[in-house]
Each structure stands twice: as C-alpha cells, then as structure tokens.
Amino acid sequence: xxxxxxxxxxxxxxxxxxxxxxxxxxxxxxxxxxxxxxxxxxxxxxxxxxxxxxxxxxxxxxxxxxxxxxxxxxxxxxxxxxxxxxxxxxxxxxxxxxxxxxxxxxxxxxxxxxxxxxxxxxxxxxxxxxxxxxxxxxxxxxxxxxxxxxxxxxxxxxxxxxxxxxxxxxxxxxxxxxxxxxxxxxxxxxxxxxxxxxxxxxxxxxxxxxxxxxxxxx
Amino acid sequence: xxxxxxxxxxxxxxxxxxxxxxxxxxxxxxxxxxxxxxxxxxxxxxxxxxxxxxxxxxxxxxxxxxxxxxxxxxxxxxxxxxxxxxxxxxxxxxxxxxxxxxxxxxxxxxxxxxxxxxxxxxxxxxxxxxxxxxxxxxxxxxxxxxxxxxxxxxxxxxxxxxxxxxxxxxxxxxxxxxxxxxxxxxxxxxxxxxxxxxxxxxxxxxxxxxxxxxxxxxxxxxxxxxxxxxxxxxxxxxxxxxxxxxxxxxxxxxxxxxxxxxxxxxxxxxxxxxxxxxxxxxxxxxxxxxxxxxxxx
Numbered sequence: 294x295x296x297x298x299x300x301x302x303x304x305x306x307x308x309x310x311x312x313x314x315x316x317x318x319x320x321x322x323x324x325x326x327x328x329x330x331x332x333x334x335x336x337x338x339x340x341x342x343x344x345x346x347x348x349x350x351x352x353x354x355x356x357x358x359x360x361x362x363x364x365x366x367x368x369x370x371x372x373x374x375x376x377x378x379x380x381x382x383x384x385x386x387x388x389x390x391x392x393x394x395x396x397x398x399x400x401x402x403x404x405x406x407x408x409x410x411x412x413x414x415x416x417x418x419x420x421x422x423x424x425x426x427x428x429x430x431x432x433x434x435x436x437x438x439x440x441x442x443x444x445x446x447x448x449x450x451x452x453x454x455x456x457x458x459x460x461x462x463x464x465x466x467x468x469x470x471x472x473x474x475x476x477x478x479x480x481x482x483x484x485x486x487x488x489x490x491x492x493x494x495x496x497x498x499x500x501x502x503x504x505x506x507x508x509x510x511x
Numbered sequence: 512x513x514x515x516x517x518x519x520x521x522x523x524x525x526x527x528x529x530x531x532x533x534x535x536x537x538x539x540x541x542x543x544x545x546x547x548x549x550x551x552x553x554x555x556x557x558x559x560x561x562x563x564x565x566x567x568x569x570x571x572x573x574x575x576x577x578x579x580x581x582x583x584x585x586x587x588x589x590x591x592x593x594x595x596x597x598x599x600x601x602x603x604x605x606x607x608x609x610x611x612x613x614x615x616x617x618x619x620x621x622x623x624x625x626x627x628x629x630x631x632x633x634x635x636x637x638x639x640x641x642x643x644x645x646x647x648x649x650x651x652x653x654x655x656x657x658x659x660x661x662x663x664x665x666x667x668x669x670x671x672x673x674x675x676x677x678x679x680x681x682x683x684x685x686x687x688x689x690x691x692x693x694x695x696x697x698x699x700x701x702x703x704x705x706x707x708x709x710x711x712x713x714x715x716x717x718x719x720x721x722x723x724x725x726x727x728x729x730x731x732x733x734x735x736x737x738x739x740x741x742x743x744x745x746x747x748x749x750x751x752x753x754x755x756x757x758x759x760x761x762x763x764x765x766x767x768x769x770x771x772x773x774x775x776x777x778x779x780x781x782x783x784x785x786x787x788x789x790x791x792x793x794x795x796x797x798x799x800x801x802x803x804x805x806x807x808x
Contacts, residue, residue, distance in 0.1 A: 420765025
C-alpha cells in the first residue's frame with residue numbers, strides 16, 4: 294500500500310517528461326485456482342533524463358495482493374536505451390507472504406527489447422520461512438509495429454510480467470497492444486498463457502488470461 | 512549467477528545432443544507429447560474403484576523403502592541393489608519409487624525387470640508403489656506406463672491393529688496437478704484425513720527451489736506451490752516424499768516434513784535411498800548411501 298501511494302503521489306507531483314498511469318483488469322483461468330479476475334493500478338514515471346520508476350499494485354480474486362516497484366537508471370542512445378534496474382515484489386497469497394528483491398539490466402530499441410537479472414525470494418508465514426536464493430528473471434519482446442506512433446503491438450516471452458514474478462523455468466507468452474486515442478488517453482489489450490513443466494520437457498497447460506487497461510499519459 | 516548461466520548453457524548443449532539420440536523429448540518443451548495431466552487423472556480414476564490401490568497390513572510401527580529417479584536406460588545396478596535390500600529385509604513393509612523410473616519410453620521393460628521379485632534371490636514379495644515422473648512421459652510414455660504399471664494418481668492404506676495411515680500418490684510429472692487432480696486432492700483430504708493417523712504424500716516433482724541443484728529441471732509455478740503447501744499444512748500431512756531434483760533436501764514447513772531423495776540412477780555420483788520408520792508419534796528417516804563400487808549380486 295505504501296509503495297502504491299508513493300507511486301501515485303509521484304505520478305501526480307512529478308514534472309517528468311513522459312509518465313503513464315494505467316488502470317487494468319485481468320481475467321483468466323488457472324488450473325490451481327479456477328477462474329480469476331484481477332484489478333491493478335500501474336504507473337511508469339520518468340524523472341529528468343535518467344531516472345525511471347514503474348510499478349503498482351494488483352488485487353486478484355485468487356486471494357493474492359501484489360505490490361511491485363522497479364526504479365531504474367536509464368542511459369539513452371541513438372538507437373534505444375539501456376538501463377540498470379532494481380526490483381522489489383511483494384505478494385500475499387492466502388496466509389503466505391512472498392517477498393522478492395533483485396537487480397538487472399534492461400534494454401529497448403525500435404524493434405526489440407528485454408531485461409535480465411537476478412532475484413532472491415523469501416516466502417512464509419506462521420508455519421516457517423523458505424528461501425529461494427537462485428532465481429533469474431528475463432524478458433524478451435519484439436515490437437511488430439514500430440513505425441506507427443500511437444499503436445504498439447508486442448510479442449513477449451517473460452517470467453517477470455508485472456505482478457507475476459515466476460521461477461526462471463516458468464515463462465509466460467504474451468501478445469499485447471496499446472493504442473492511443475489522442476494525446477493523453479489510450480487503451481491496452483493483451484492475452485497471455487503460462488505453461489507448466491516446460492523445463493521438465495513435459496509441458497502442460499497452467500494458465501491463460503486476457504488483460505484490458507485504460508491508460509493516461511502526460 | 513555466472514556459474515548458473517554456464518550450467519544452463521552446458522545443459523542446453525547436452526539436451527540438444529541427447530535429443531538427437533531419442534533420449535530427450537524436445538517437443539515436450541512446448542506441449543504435452545501425449546495425454547495431459549487432466550486426461551491422465553481421468554484415466555487413473557477409471558482404472559481403480561475410488562482410486563484405491565490397496566491395503567498393506569503391518570504392526571503399528573513399521574518401515575518402508577523409498578528411492579527416486581532410477582532413470583533406467585540400459586543398466587540397473589543401483590536399482591537392483593535397492594530391490595534386493597528391500598525384498599530381503601524382514602522389517603520392511605513395502606517399497607516406493609518416486610518417478611523417472613525410466614530415462615525414456617523404451618526402457619520400461621528393463622525397469623520392470625530390475626524390480627521384479629525372484630523367488631530364488633528374494634525372501635519377501637513386497638508391493639512396490641510407482642510414481643509417474645516427467646521422463647516416464649517422454650515420447651508419449653504414458654501409454655506404456657498406464658498399461659504396464661497402472662494409474663498415476665491413487666491412494667493406499669497401511670493398516671495396523673489400532674488404526675491406519677494414508678498414502679497419496681500425486682501426478683506432478685508435467686509440473687502441475689491440473690484442475691481435476693487439485694479438486695480431487697482437496698475434497699479427498701478434507702473428507703478423509705480425520706480417519707487416519709499419518710498422511711504421507713508421494714510426488715515426483717519437488718515443491719521447493721532452495722538451491723542451485725534445480726537449474727536443470729523445473730518445479731511447479733510459484734502460486735501453485737504456495738497454495739499446495741498451505742493446504743498440506745492445514746491437513747496436517749506428516750511427510751511429503753519427493754524426487755526429481757536428484758539431490759537430497761529435507762526441510763519442515765508448517766509442521767510438514769518435505770524430503771527430496773537424491774537419485775539412485777547408475778550415472779549419479781552419490782546414489783541413495785531411504786528407509787522411513789513410521790510410528791505413532793513420529794516419522795524417522797534413515798538415509799542409505801550406495802557406495803561407488805558396490806555391484807549388484
């Protein structure tokens with residue numbers, strides 16, 4: 294909650310060059326929990342030339358609340374940008390608290406982008422504590438319509454889609470698009486699926502979802 | 512982290528090489544190469560009435576043998592040693608093999624030969640319960656497994672004069688329980704757990720990812736793992752026996768003991784198996800290492 298308030302406050306008060314706030318809903322099916330829906334608030338804020346923070350909060354009907362923040366230092370060059378980022382993800386599912394912290398690098402260009410890094414996860418509750426010290430996060434995406442200013446279409450493979458920080462052998466496959474109706478207001482639409490058992494070499498269906506969002510940028 | 516990346520790369524190269532020899536089923540990286548877990552659960556349900564695999568009669572304190580990941584290919588020295596020890600031990604009640612019985616589909620008959628009862632060599636014809644592993648599914652291996660061994664999801668009782676213990680075999684070979692198995696497990700334990708002294712869960716895929724040994728294989732998605740350990744804790748499960756990782760792990764979470772048994776395959780550096788002693792107030796583990804030069808008699 295504190296992270297969310299800070300991000301929202303930051304969004305309102307910042308004099309950043311390009312900022313975005315998005316209200317999103319996600320609906321889907323998961324083999325462990327059945328049908329689910331989730332409501333999220335996401336922000337992406339830029340401070341000056343070099344600093345950026347993205348993150349937000351999500352509540353899902355599977356009984357999970359997630360907060361995430363990724364501050365980064367960005368180096369812009371002629372063909373794109375390279376950044377160093379930190380990652381903090383907190384989730385509460387049922388009676389279990391799940392905290393992950395990490396760091397990595399991200400890059401973006403006209404056609405492709407992605408990130409890669411390391412994170413450390415600890416989860417538990419009254420019953421004890423479990424540490425997962427050796428996780429890698431990664432994302433690779435392709436921009437299919439880089440020539441159109443107000444329309445993005447991306448294909449993504451990632452284990453760190455926002456609010457879903459997975460073990461490294463558990464990637465999601467996502468197709469997502471964002472269309473800006475005017476200078477400030479846009480719509481986003483995405484579909485994703487997450488198989489289980491890929492690294493067992495016996496993959497199976499685990500989860501699929503659709504996500505919709507309304508964005509405001511300034 | 513660099514070490515981990517190197518390890519992943521070397522595994523990727525080995526995987527590519529081995530897929531050329533029909534050992535690793537690369538198609539399984541992206542889709543089920545046979546029936547998915549929902550179908551396997553349905554078929555398991557139809558194979559046994561109430562999914563009950565049987566009753567083992569014992570005294571109230573008893574012991575059983577368990578091993579994991581024999582990965583039978585052409586040789587079965589270590590699994591043979593396990594089989595001989597089990598079948599000549601008057602204190603044992605039964606045996607359990609926690610999946611990856613074979614390295615790939617065509618080796619199931621060799622595996623069955625390794626664990627068979629031989630009246631000349633063995634004193635006791637104990638039951639051995641088999642768990643399905645991901646390697647057992649390579650190249651649609653489920654077709655052979657269900658025909659020769661049987662269901663992947665089942666339960667059995669160990670009955671003694673004062674009561675009984677419950678054992679549940681889960682199908683986690685594709686990294687998830689799936690919808691139907693999850694619902695069945697929840698309903699079955701909520702309705703039946705109170706009738707048993709101990710409940711012991713048997714699974715191939717391990718739930719936790721606490722060290723670097725797991726980089727070559729996968730667990731379940733994190734949300735499913737957390738939901739499962741939360742539920743097993745509430746149901747006061749005594750012990751969860753797991754394989755898949757090839758390295759020993761033993762931790763207790765929410766009063767449930769989660770134990771991963773290292774592999775018993777002939778290729779592994781430190782093959783091992785486990786004797787589990789069950790009594791009224793506790794479950795004790797006695798690790799058995801197979802010395803490097805021990806040969807099957």
